[in-house]
Amino acid sequence: MRVITRPDGGRAMETCECQTALRVTRLMRRAGIPARYEHCSLESYEANFPGADRSLGVAHLKARQFVDGYPVTTGGRGLLLTGSIGVGKTHLAVGILQALIAEKGVHGLFCDYRELLKEIQHSYNPQVATTEMEILRPVFEAEVLVMDELGAAKPTDWVWDTVALVLNSRYNDKRTTIITTNYADLPPGAGTNGSNGALRAAREETLGDRIGERMRSRLAEMCVTVEMHGEDFRRTVGRARFG
Numbered sequence: 486m487r488v489i490t491r492p493d494g495g496r497a498m499e500t501c502e503c504q505t506a507l508r509v510t511r512l513m514r515r516a517g518i519p520a521r522y523e524h525c526s527l528e529s530y531e532a533n534f535p536g537a538d539r540s541l542g543v544a545h546l547k548a549r550q551f552v553d554g555y556p557v558t559t560g561g562r563g564l565l566l567t568g569s570i571g572v573g574k575t576h577l578a579v580g581i582l583q584a585l586i587a588e589k590g591v592h593g594l595f596c597d598y599r600e601l602l603k604e605i606q607h608s609y610n611p612q613v614a615t616t617e618m619e620i621l622r623p624v625f626e627a628e629v630l631v632m633d634e635l636g637a638a639k640p641t642d643w644v645w646d647t648v649a650l651v652l653n654s655r656y657n658d659k660r661t662t663i664i665t666t667n668y669a670d671l672p673p674g675a676g677t678n679g680s681n682g683a684l685r686a687a688r689e690e691t692l693g694d695r696i697g698e699r700m701r702s703r704l705a706e707m708c709v710t711v712e713m714h715g716e717d718f719r720r721t722v723g724r725a726r727f728g
Contacts, residue, residue, distance in 0.1 A: 512586045518579055518595045525579040527552070531718075532573075538715035541573065547711055548577050552584045555591075561659035563629075565708035567670050567692070571717030574665035578631045581663055585629055594627035598634045602647060625654045628661065635666040636695030645697045652700055656707050663708075668692040670710050672701065 489497055518525075527549055532541040544566065551564060564581070566574040585591040601624065608617045624630060632651075638644050655662050669676060673693040693701045 508590065509587050512590070512592060513583065516582060516586060516593045516595055518582070522575060522579045525576040525583070527580040527584050530573060530576055530580055536716070540712060540714045544577060544711045544713045548581050552581055552588065555585060555589055559661060561661055563662040563664065563708045565670060565704055565710045566663070566665045566713060567668070567710060568713030569717070570667055572713045572715045573718055574713060575633050578633065578663050578665050582629060582631050591629050592627060593629040593631070594623055595631045596624055596633065598632055599637050602638050602644060605647060621651070624651055629663065630655065630660065631663045633665050635664050636668045636692055640695050645700070648696050648700050652703055652707065656703060664704070666692055668695050670701070672698050
């Protein structure tokens, strides 16, 4: 704590800035953001490079507005970031999460969809001490959850049931969920003609194909859809190189 002088001349105590910084550091660590994405912020997101699709700039603006309005204007609703591979969906989602932690003190969690399913399956091994509920509890209870790559796992009845368990739990508790997916937000079978570039990038499957129409409908209540288009950033601007 530190002593401050108020405008009326009185003195008061307030939390030192160093304590606020330490709290943010702890929240960032607990969020479980992978090292590869730790640099991702709204400020570092590139939406205006040569040839960039206009949708990237629109998505960036909506992300900033989402953070600024949280939680008053968001009302428990999250974002569904859709688009082909490499357009920056994960960067934007992590940028939102980091901004919410730094600016609003949010308790957030990053979750890779495929890794979560693997952890749950591993918990069924009788030699493993961790239970399914111990794995899922942080996912259920996170104030803001980033679920990356929704639909990436091969759809089975068990996968659909697990997705339903997570999404329904967060929906019922009005907890904010930010989701990224490479699949277009369309019902099952809608992408079989391959006429849309985004659908071709997702092997002509839709989000409805991957998680089921019932859960896709639930997402419409939980999240505002933000479509992102463009070329694979990792193969153009972000291509790996030495030096």
